[in-house]
Amino acid sequence: MSRSWLCWGLLLSPLPAALLALQFGAYPISPGKVWQILGLPLGLGQPPEAMVQILWQVRLPRIVLAMLVGLALSSSGTALQAIFRNPLVDAFILGLSAGAALGCALSVAFWPGLPIQLTAFVCSLLAALLTFALAQTRGEVPILSLILAGVIVSAFFSALVSMIKFLVDPHKLASIVFWLMGSLSLADWQAVRQAGPWIGLGALLIWLGRWRLNALSMGDAEAKALGVEVRRERGLFLLAAALSVAAAVSVSGIIGWVGLMVPHVVRMLIGPDHRWVVPLSMALGATFMVLSDTVARTFTGGEIPVGIITTLAGAPFFIILLKQKGQESWRT
């Protein structure tokens, strides 16, 4: 009974988080006023016009985007951890994020005509395949070499991004630097419309196939024996993860640790069955991102890039995890 309450609590957690986030900012809006503005179409009272503008055009799109990004990172993290049988990977560690960043940089610097999402997606997928190919030895993917391969690919793609930064003019440099820091400060409805469908599509694929993640996490030989077409299905999940990570990076830059941490917290709370881990990770990822972003934009007078907040929260968590579960998780 308490387990199902916990599940529902986690699933619904983005709603109170969003309501909380709507109140805070450079221009505080009281909870009563928030409800009034949200209820405006129903004809409840007459809040000031400036307040309505801030809520609808500044704060709400940013919150929606934060949720989408959190959902994308944590659902892709869940899927990647399952298909690589490795609880210590996410889009960041496997180089998908670095790949997406390179795609963004390429698009900004050299091919302004190409949609950022497309170049980010292609480069992100390329990075994922490269990591996988590097890590593969004799048909197996040992856990340690997967992480090492991810580090190598990340470093390589990051170096390419630095090269581009060095080559482009200062104006373009500024927008590339913005992506690398990881921030939601340029969020608007336009960004939501650009990234939303791709994040949604990737997350939908992962959500629909969530039970199969249990089988894939048993390893190639076992999954095949259970009747899973391993290569095809793993490819599909990889594609879905790259799709949503690329879309998320193209609007928010590189935000680390969310994809690693959130699935772990969910597993610790309700167990490893991916039929539950996938939807609950999505919800908790959205909640965590909204809260982190609220801290990022209100903690100081200026704006802290949200990637700094998630890393500050995530790095200690990763260390604790390694200390506690290291023995079990690092079996190669």
Add this chain to the structure above:
Amino acid sequence: MISVVDLGLSLNGRAVLAEISFQAQPGQVTVLLGPNGSGKTTLLLCLCAHYRPARGNIQLHGQDLADLSYRALARRLAIVPQDHHPVFPYRVREVILLGRISRVGFFSQPGVQDYEVVENILSLLRIQHLADKPYTRISGGERQLVLIGRCLAQEPQVLLLDEPTNHLDFKNQYTILKLIKDLARERQLTVLLTLHDPNMASLFADHVILLAEGRIVAHGPPLEVITPAHMAAIYHLEVEMVNAGARHLLYPKVG
């Protein structure tokens, strides 16, 4: 029924299996017996399409193995692997439920019927009390039962087991083999398993296949195949025999 004709497999340029031909019948327990490295596990891995042998032909109930997808194969044949290193501590019930994955649509979830199958298996194997435990935290014998349960959830015609008695104590070895034999009889399963102990093989096998260096040395009923002469030939060891009623027991000559 499994029917193998002139199977040959080379791995890394070395012939691992050669001229393997045999049949395994429904309702019977067929045991593969042979020294370490004789190709027992490799043969099982050929039968579950993990390896695709260059030579020969394998048929399951008259159907060519090479023509079946992994999904189609999993509905006909299930295997209990020798070593199993789970990464995530799934509950026993979730592990058994995974046996249904070949019978559920690509992007679908298990339905009421699938859960019923799992509950029936839990009570058949008398492991209801384990259902909600993480299967990383149960004993070796219990895990063997869970993996057999997962195979049964596939509702196969053929059941393969790779050294199912490994790491099990005296009683659990007996329990598992007895269970496997009963399942074979009741469900008309074609059962093929590998064993290390010739005496266990004579107790439970209907049919024994002796393997050495990738070739079949002898096959037939246990009394004819498990003899001191054969054992001495494949294990390079002097073997003695005592008769105990209808059975005989083999042991290495000591001293």
